[in-house]
Amino acid sequence: MPAYATAAVAVFVALALVWLGLQSLFGPLGMSEQSAQAITGESAVIRPENPSIAVLPFVNRSSDDEQEYFSDGLSEDLITDLSHISGLTVIARTSSFAYKGQSKDVRVIGKELGARYILEGSVRKADGRVRITAQLTAAQNGQHVWSGRFDEPINNLFDLQDVFRQKIVSALALKLNPGEERRLAHRATSSTEAYDLYLRARNQESHFTRRSNEAARALLRRAIGIDPKFADAYARLAQNYSLAAENGWVEDRDALSAEALALAQKAVEIDDSSPYAHWSLGRIYSRAPLRDFDQTIAQLRKAIALDPNYADGYAFLASLMDAVGRAEEALSLLDKAMRINPHFPFWYLFELGRAQYFLTRFEIAAANLKKATQRNPTVPWPHRWLVAAYGQLGKRDDAAWELAELDGLGQSLTIETAREGTTIRHPAYVELFVDGLRKAGVPER
Numbered sequence: 498m499p500a501y502a503t504a505a506v507a508v509f510v511a512l513a514l515v516w517l518g519l520q521s522l523f524g525p526l527g528m529s530e531q532s533a534q535a536i537t538g539e540s541a542v543i544r545p546e547n548p549s550i551a552v553l554p555f556v557n558r559s560s561d562d563e564q565e566y567f568s569d570g571l572s573e574d575l576i577t578d579l580s581h582i583s584g585l586t587v588i589a590r591t592s593s594f595a596y597k598g599q600s601k602d603v604r605v606i607g608k609e610l611g612a613r614y615i616l617e618g619s620v621r622k623a624d625g626r627v628r629i630t631a632q633l634t635a636a637q638n639g640q641h642v643w644s645g646r647f648d649e650p651i652n653n654l655f656d657l658q659d660v661f662r663q664k665i666v667s668a669l670a671l672k673l674n675p676g677e678e679r680r681l682a683h684r685a686t687s688s689t690e691a692y693d694l695y696l697r698a699r700n701q702e703s704h705f706t707r708r709s710n711e712a713a714r715a716l717l718r719r720a721i722g723i724d725p726k727f728a729d730a731y732a733r734l735a736q737n738y739s740l741a742a743e744n745g746w747v748e749d750r751d752a753l754s755a756e757a758l759a760l761a762q763k764a765v766e767i768d769d770s771s772p773y774a775h776w777s778l779g780r781i782y783s784r785a786p787l788r789d790f791d792q793t794i795a796q797l798r799k800a801i802a803l804d805p806n807y808a809d810g811y812a813f814l815a816s817l818m819d820a821v822g823r824a825e826e827a828l829s830l831l832d833k834a835m836r837i838n839p840h841f842p843f844w845y846l847f848e849l850g851r852a853q854y855f856l857t858r859f860e861i862a863a864a865n866l867k868k869a870t871q872r873n874p875t876v877p878w879p880h881r882w883l884v885a886a887y888g889q890l891g892k893r894d895d896a897a898w899e900l901a902e903l904d905g906l907g908q909s910l911t912i913e914t915a916r917e918g919t920t921i922r923h924p925a926y927v928e929l930f931v932d933g934l935r936k937a938g939v940p941e942r
Contacts, residue, residue, distance in 0.1 A: 547583075547584050547585055547586045548584075548585060548586070548613050548614065548669055548671075549585070549586035549587070549588065549611060549612045549613045549614070550579065550585060550586070550587055550588065550612055550613065550614040550615070550616060550669070551587075551588040551592070551593045551606065551607070551610045551612035551614070551615050551616070551636075552572055552575050552576045552579070552587070552588075552593055552616045553572070553593055553594075553596055553597075553606070553615060553616065553617045554568070554569055554572045554593065554594050554596070554597045555568045555569075555571060555572045555617075555618045555619055555620045555629070555631075556568065556618070556619040556620070557569075557619070557620060558619045558620060558621040558628075559620070559621050559622045559623055560623060561623075564620075564622050565700075566696050566697055566699075566700035567620065567622050567693070567696060568619070568620035568622075569594075569696075569700065570695075570696035570699060570700070571620055571629070571658070572590075572593075572594075573590055573699075574658070575616075575658075575661070575662070576589075576590050576593065577772075577773075577804070578658075578662055578681060579662070579665070579806075580804050580805070580806035580807065581677055581680045581681060581772075581803065581804055581805075581806075582666070582671060582673060582677055582681075583674070583677065583805050584671055584672060584673075585669065585671055585806075586806060586836075586837065587806040587837070588610050588611070588612050588837060588838070588839070589806070589808040589809070589837050589838035589841075591808075591838050591840060591841065591842060592610055592838050592839050592840035592841070593610070595840045602639070603615040603617070603634045603636055603639055604636055604637070604638070604639050606636065607636020607637065608636070609839070610839055610840075611836070611839055612636055613635070613636055613637070614633055614634065614635060614636060614642065614669065615633070615634045615636050616631060616632070616633050616634075616665065617631070617632060617634070618630050618631030618632065619631075622651065625650060625651050625652075626648065626649065626650055626651060627648075627649060627650075627651050627654055627657065628646070628647065628648045629646070629647045629648075629657065629661060630644075630645070630646045630647075631644065631645055631646075631661070632644040632645075633665065633668055633669075642668055642669075643664065643665070643668035645661070645664055647660065647661060651689060652689055654689050654692070655684055655687075655689070655692075659681075659682070662681060666681075679770075680770060680803070683768075683770065685727060685728065685729050685768075685771070686720075686724045686726075686727045686729075686730070687724065688723050688724045688727075690723055691719075691720040691721075691723040691724040691727055691730065692720075694716045694717070694719050694720040694723070695716075695717070695720045695727070695729070695730050695733070697716050698712075698713040698714075698716035698717045698720065698730075698733065698737075699713075699733065701713035701716065702733070702736075702737065702740075705740075707741075707744070707746045710737060710740060710741055710744075710746060711746075713733075713737055714734065714737050714738075714741075717730050717733055717734040717737060718734070721734065726767055727767075728764045728765075728767040728768035728771050728774050729764065729768075729771055729773050729774065731760045731761070731763050731764035731767065731774075732760070732761055732764035732765075732771065732773050732774040732776075732777035732778070733773075733777070734760050735757045735758070735760035735761035735764065735777050735778075735781060736757070736761075736777055736780065736781075738753045738754070738756050738757035738760065739753075739754065739757040739780070739781050739784060741753055742754045742757065743784065751786060754781075754784070754785075754786060754787075757781050758778075758781050758782075758787070761774070761777045761778035761781050762778060764777060764778070765778055770803060771803070772799075772800040772801070772803040772804035772807055772810070773800075775796045775797070775799045775800040775803065776796070776797065776800040776807070776809075776810055776813070778792075778796045779792070779793045779794075779795075779796030779797045779800065779813070780793070780813070782796065783817070783920075788920075790817055790820055790821060790922065793817055794814065794817050794821075797810055797813055797814040797817065798814065801814065806837055808833075808834045808835075808837040808838035808841070809834070809838075811830045811831070811833045811834035811837070812830065812831060812834040812838075812841075812844070812845050812848060814830050815827040815828075815830035815831045815834065815848050815852065816848050816851075816920075818830065818852075819848065819851055819852055819855060819921065819926070820920055820921050820922050820923065821922055821923055822855075822922075822923030822925065822926055824852040824853075824855035824856050824926075825852075825856065827848065827852040828849070828852050828853070828856075831845060831848060831849050831852065835849075842872075843868075843869045843872035843873040843876070843879075844869070844873075846865045846866070846868045846869040846872065846879075847865075847866065847869040847878065847879045847882070849865050850862045850863070850864075850865035850866035850868075850869060850879070850882060850883075850886070851866070851882055853865065854866075854882060854885065854886055854889075854929070854930075854933075855926050855929060857889075857929075859886050859889040859890050859933075860890065862882075862886045863883060863886035863887060863890060863892075866879050866882050866883040866886055867883060870883060870899075870902075874902070875906065877903055877906050877908040880899045880902050880903050880906075880908075881903065881908075881910055881915065881934075882930070883896075883899050884896045884899045884900055884903075884910065884933070884934060884937045884939065885930050885932075885933030885934050885937065886933060887899065887933075887937055888932075888933040888934060888935065888936035888937030888938070888939075889932070889933045889936060891936070893937060893938055896937035896938065897937075897938070900937075900938075900939070910934070910939055911939060911940050911941060911942050912931055912934055912935065912939055912940070912941045912942070913941060913942050915930065915931065915934055915939070916931065
């Protein structure tokens with residue numbers, strides 16, 4: 498064979514191998530196309546060998562529309578429980594709930610989410626009873642793997658949930674280690690009444706308004722009054738107080754922040770195996786007036802050790818890695834978060850763009866920061882970092898546009914305010930940020 502022909506064959510084989518490699522990284526059982534695009538040019542993402550599942554929001558079949566909180570709550574708690582299993586990749590709630598109210602082929606959903614299995618079902622709560630129907634489907638071919646129907650008095654709800662989980666674990670042929678068996682058998686509360694109040698509070702807090710914050714607070718206090726050992730209720734009440742302080746919904750912010758810390762610490766004291774309790778405590782340590790990043794990192798690491806599918810835990814930890822000068826580690830954590838949560842929120846893109854900025858990958862950093870501003874244009878911080886990225890790229894006109902956007906948000910930017918407002922603690926990263934702002938033409942004061 499002529500030399501040029503041999504070379505051509507070699508090139509063809511090399512390209513084929515590259516294509517197969519990309520398929521293995523970003524195909525239907527790995528990262529979604531959206532996630533792959535977000536990290537283009539970054540560290541490779543290893544396709545998970547574990548089976549993956551997406552739990553879609555259960556349909557509310559109750560005659561009362563207000564029972565939606567209950568069907569959503571059961572779906573969320575099932576996602577949380579399955580997430581404790583290290584041999585299973587569980588798609589995050591944010592991504593699964595993106596399909597709420599949709600009638601979409603499970604094969605399409607599986608491809609979009611990178612899930613091998615799809616669990617869907619319905620809940621009916623009426624006359625003191627709860628009925629759950631569910632089916633587990635293989636996303637690749639749409640074939641049913643398992644289906645079940647459960648009908649019990651509401652007082653037997655926790656037993657019903659135990660049996661339901663066990664059926665799914667058996668259908669997926671999962672092997673649990675002793676720690677996972679203990680965590681799945683553990684009940685956050687022994688009171689169905691306290692649990693119902695907790696689900697109602699969780700639904701209220703999702704509105705992120707002062708009124709809903711107050712309503713959730715009252716519900717959580719009632720839940721704790723019924724069950725003083727309900728660790729996750731303390732942890733959620735801690736976040737309720739923290740958010741009220743951060744948003745200025747109370748007069749004495751420092752006093753409420755101190756109460757939030759005490760509640761989160763109590764949650765961990767009651768149940769050290771609760772990932773949410775550790776996440777709650779970590780988040781509070783990261784906020785003013787504490788800003789204790791060492792404690793935050795320790796708590797977040799504990800949370801994801803307990804819940805290896807905690808997408809927001811990985812992403813939040815990534816933000817801390819940026820703050821302390823470890824952007825490469827932040828990228829690795831974000832890769833993991835985006836794989837679990839392929840319909841990730843805008844702030845994942847912000848954290849990704851910021852980590853890329855610190856690694857002087859300004860072009861792709863600007864692209865992801867721009868996406869973050871498009872997803873949520875009213876939040877100021879992605880605009881600030883986009884100004885710096887444009888400055889590093891010599892795009893003064895684009896930077897001027899972002900500065901005008903910040904002015905419109907009432908967040909005029911100067912070097913002085915940028916230094917005061919950043920949560921970054923690593924001196925070299927702070928100076929790189931400031932350098933980009935100066936190149937963009939941001940005034941000193």
